[in-house]
Amino acid sequence: METTARGAATVRGDRAATGRFRRRRGASLESRVIWWVFFLCAMLSVLTTVAIVFSLLSQALSFFREVGVWEFISGTRWTPILKPRSYGVLPLVNGTLLVAFLAAIVALPVGLATAIFLAEYAPDKVRRIIKPALEVLAGVPTVVYGYFALTFVTPQLQRVFPDMIVFNALSAGIVMGIMIIPMVSSLSEDAMISVPRSLRQAAYALGATKLETSVKVVVPAALSGIVASFILAISRAIGETMLVTIAAGATPRMTANPLDSIQTMTAYIVQLALGEAAHGSLEYNTIFAVGLLLFVMTLCMNLLGYWVVRRWRQAY
């Protein structure tokens, strides 16, 4: 097993020497077996991706055999359970993007400002209190946020908008925004902290105030990390399920009005998963088509996020 003999990547620096040493001794059966076990563990993650793509694609394909791809992508009416049946996914996409947009309005400015405060202003003592609190906020299960949106935020909003119905995009969007603040703030803060001190010192030496240094020097220098944090947070909002299932309603419709009841792609999947759709039926297969679209959307955003970090990173 040639690979086993070359496996000693551990001893960085001395790698070539160890490789020679190991090759002379030859690899025992035991070490070959052990290598394979660890290798298969690592390959399991690749297998998971293959299984996700395969399970989504195979069922989605049998859906697309009956409903055209174009009808699915461009249709503006989603009534897969009620007659007359119609399979245009845009209302679900509309609902998903509306909630994600509202969440972004809340989370991006607040998260970025929090990151600036933590990275540039806060003394160590304050940071040590705020950071764990934000970690708790990030660790709260999403069902809990759903409960909060439905039983607290919605009644408060109804005082402002008396006509608003119980299930609405606004409440879910605001709470979703609160939920992803820690994601934006911690990733942006990491990016800002890695900006070298010399840049700040240069700005101060030129007579800049603390605010000017933070906003005109540090933020632009950390921009790739900040933009990536925005993209990843929005991707998270798109994939979030329980919060929107509980608080945003189950009415797929094309609307830009946040006071409306809507349905997101994820909430539709839960709705159908809860009902007993017969295995192999067209309704059953719709959730895999929607799931595939969701998977592709979040995958593209995540790849974009990593690309932004790699492509635009300033090397210090």
Next chain:
Amino acid sequence: MAKSKVNFDPRLARRKMIGGVFYFVFLCAVMVGILSLLVLLTRILMEGLPWLSLGFLTNYPSRHPEIAGIRSAMMGTIWVMALTALFTVPVGVGAAIYLEEYAPKNRLTQLIEINISNLAGVPSIVYGLLGWALFVQIMSMGRVVLAGALTLSLLVLPIVILASREAIRAVPNEYRLGAFALGADQWQVIKGAVLPSAIPGILTGTILALSRAIGEAAPVIAISALVYLTFVPADPFDQFTVMPIQIFNWVGRPQDDFQSLAAAGIIVLLAILLTMNALAVILRNRYQTRSED
């Protein structure tokens, strides 16, 4: 043209004042997150505490809110979590060992690494669809504990791998060199020198990963459906439900009493989560002090 002049504003007092205003703005932004957390916790405690009793923990769910409890969901959560830990820890640590100690720098390793970071970003409901198609339908396990645990295992595996890699990477290279110098082979080095000092870090990461899984409802709901269970799973092939799903079930009912029950359930769930996180922090602190001396 005239821009270079505009770029510098000599009115220092005014600039400092703007700075002061923005300091306040940033502080307010921080408070948005902190205050939301406080309001959320206060709200849940006020609603849920009156409903919290020993009976709530030991009773099965019921149509009558005053005698309804969370027993089946709590036991279901314990079952699923135990199995998830059993599946993910060996596989996650194994994958981390391969990537840190064995993997050559080539295309395949790069593929595995990119793949793991992408998996961490896949929405949890997609794992639910995978589990439903793969375990419930293709392997025809049915809607059982084992299928739920396998699904959650796949969900948290990337997190366990990333945490274990970090723990293994933090082991000083001298340990490995020393063990090699004594004539140990690769596996003996890992077993005798690397793993013992990486285990606290691996444990911390695993506990944090499991605390993420314990709050997940979306992937499990695709597996277990919204069942109304008045028994505790006896083996991995029983039907089950978990705490977040029971809470979701209660939140969805129109009566106020059930909403309060949901709050009580949330208190129990958050208490378990906080205990796990505290455990992870304690482990991390002990480990840090030990590696310093």
